[in-house]
Amino acid sequence: MSPTPDEEQPRPHPPHEERAEPAAHGAHGRPPTRADRWANFKKSPFRPALVLVFILAAAAALFAASYTYSMANPTPHHIPTGVTGERDAARRSQFVAAMEQALDAQLDLKHYASGEAARSAIDEQRIYAVLDVRDNGARVELDVSSASGASVAQVFTESAPQVARETGIPVTVKDLKPLQSGDPRGLAIFYISLAAVIIGFVGAIQLSVHARGLNPAERIAFTIAYALLGGFAVAAVVDWGLGALDLPFVESWLILALTMFTCGMVFTMFNTFFHRWAMIPTWGLLVLVGNPASGGAVAPPLLPTFIGRLGQWLPPGASVNAQHTAVYFQGHQHAFPFLVLTGWALLSSALFWFWRHRHPGGRGTQPLHAAAV
Numbered sequence: 001m002s003p004t005p006d007e008e009q010p011r012p013h014p015p016h017e018e019r020a021e022p023a024a025h026g027a028h029g030r031p032p033t034r035a036d037r038w039a040n041f042k043k044s045p046f047r048p049a050l051v052l053v054f055i056l057a058a059a060a061a062l063f064a065a066s067y068t069y070s071m072a073n074p075t076p077h078h079i080p081t082g083v084t085g086e087r088d089a090a091r092r093s094q095f096v097a098a099m100e101q102a103l104d105a106q107l108d109l110k111h112y113a114s115g116e117a118a119r120s121a122i123d124e125q126r127i128y129a130v131l132d133v134r135d136n137g138a139r140v141e142l143d144v145s146s147a148s149g150a151s152v153a154q155v156f157t158e159s160a161p162q163v164a165r166e167t168g169i170p171v172t173v174k175d176l177k178p179l180q181s182g183d184p185r186g187l188a189i190f191y192i193s194l195a196a197v198i199i200g201f202v203g204a205i206q207l208s209v210h211a212r213g214l215n216p217a218e219r220i221a222f223t224i225a226y227a228l229l230g231g232f233a234v235a236a237v238v239d240w241g242l243g244a245l246d247l248p249f250v251e252s253w254l255i256l257a258l259t260m261f262t263c264g265m266v267f268t269m270f271n272t273f274f275h276r277w278a279m280i281p282t283w284g285l286l287v288l289v290g291n292p293a294s295g296g297a298v299a300p301p302l303l304p305t306f307i308g309r310l311g312q313w314l315p316p317g318a319s320v321n322a323q324h325t326a327v328y329f330q331g332h333q334h335a336f337p338f339l340v341l342t343g344w345a346l347l348s349s350a351l352f353w354f355w356r357h358r359h360p361g362g363r364g365t366q367p368l369h370a371a372a373v
Contacts, residue, residue, distance in 0.1 A: 048276075055280065062288055070292035074151055074302035076105035080126060082118040083109050085133030091169060092133040095140055098167050099131075102159040105301075119143075122176060123332045125325065128152045128301065130176075139170045147177035147328035149299025150186030177328060182244040189245070189327060190296025192234050193319040196256045197291065199230050200263030201282050208271055213363040216356040220349060223264040231257030251326045259319040262341050265348035266315070272352050272359045290316035296324075312336075315344050 032040070041047055085092070100107055110127055112118040118130040128148050132141040142160050144153040157173055164171040179186050203226045207219060214222060231253050239247040247253075263286055271278035293303065293311025300308035311317035318340035325333050352359065 145177040196259040200260035201267040204264035204267040227260035269348040
């Protein structure tokens, strides 16, 4: 009887036959090339992280260099100074020459017919001090204005006794516009303007992260909202809470709000064109250049000439100028800082709106139930 198929034994393999290994298929079986590794690195999170390492190191160096160069050793250059009294007195010329030598700077002299006209020029912030020559050059009255620039008033006040000893001309120093008692060093305006600048663009960054789906009009509306509320909060804390400054509240509030909105729209504009790298030009424009050049911590005549002039055309400098005049020179407000802030705000908003299709945010116009989850 023949065996059934279930009972058949498996045939032994021939002695020379070996079991074959599975064949390698395509690229999975070869080691990655240098090009493969580079392609994988570019797609990984390590590439932007490595770029950020170098960017942050460069930003730290530039930050330190910018603030140190501008403010660590303030040196007077050209100081607009009023002159009254005897214009042709030889002793006046002697005193001015000695003052310029002591300051290591040139006094940009502007002659006024009377002390009232010179004081009006101080109120208009055209000059920083007044030399009034009396009694045919026998004595000099030096009127400074700490509110115009505390650092400039300080260098005048410190140099006057030395010049009086060298020339033998008695000097009387008087502060026509002293600082408020809660701000003896004249830095509070710089600090509140700095807060408005930084919170302005940080707020726009947070909107781009946490409210990415805002459409362009909504994004502008919420930027206006946090600027108005943030400006009110800053003014209320500094004036009502700390009592550091006696602010003309509504004017100061609106200046802070305009500053916040402008800086927020500057970031939004850069985000439209540079996307995730928008922080770099924003930080460079507003913090690396704008803040040290603003004239808030060091008055413009003591800054390097180019930086002092450039700062007036940037949002931080315009904010400091407008706030400074509102607090200390009420009734003499200038249009220029408001034009600068408004110009930056309109330019940023227009560029964002015109190229809004390039902005990384927004949710489109499709119905919510049709939007991808």
